[in-house]
Amino acid sequence: MEFKDLEIFQMVAEKGTITDAAKALNYVQSNITSRIQKLEREMNTPLFNRHRRGMTLTPEGKKLMTYSEKIMSLTDEMKKVVQSKEEPSGKLEIGTIETVFQLPNILASFDKKYKNVELSLFSGVTEQLEKKVMDHQLDGAFVTDGPFSSEIITEEVFEEELVLISSSQVNAFEATEKEPVLCFTKGCGYRARLENWYADQGIRPTKxxxxxTLETILRSVVVGLGIAFVPKSSVIHLEDSGLIRTYSLPDQYSKVKTMFIRREDTYLTTTLQKFIETIKTNQNVEIHSLKY
Known part of the structure; x- marks a missing residue:
């Protein structure tokens, strides 16, 4: 069995068809087919159910997938461990929530200093990003503070205030029982805090x-679609322009920390270590809100 066989196996499982896997890997379909058949012979069992719509993993295939992901993760870690101690290089995959306004400065500083690093950024909500870090799919992630797995190491990035916002024609506080709540998907730390406040106040949102994206939420609030609970730093310009109104909630709901998380049991590569150092050197840099 070769590492490439496992890579092909995982891609077919992800894409669901030989055709799509071949396109993703830039291989001819016959090569994909023969490698999967070879792997099934070595495992002495079918790994995929074949049907008209594509291919799905058999129970045995699902078992192999668990081990395959671990093997490929260890392979990636092995490559990172032997990177040069002097010059960071290779891939660095970072996740982030939508509202880290310091992020452009962090990325710009890092990219200018470490030209040999291929940096990829993935967005999501806190719960999703923590899972990806735990599953070795991300090297680290910017998330909202909260209870994390004991296997997670955290670095505080900054603290800020969340505010309830509405259009300029509506009182944000009075609108809590009347207007729709505009938010990210479940797993968002901001949404969880607002839901806790609603529950403690005995309020049930209408919708x-x-x-x-944060931009869509803010634009929707401006035109009167509903209310939202967002970082104050992201809406100062909208409030100054008279486009929205804000309302502060008690500190237990509104004070929030953004953290950088990574797995404790993975090797701290030079590349990731330098990225964390870049975060720390940019923590006190003033960031201006995005303009609309």
Missing amino acids: VMEFG
């Missing part, structure tokens, strides 16, 4: 509308 919850989920969005994928």
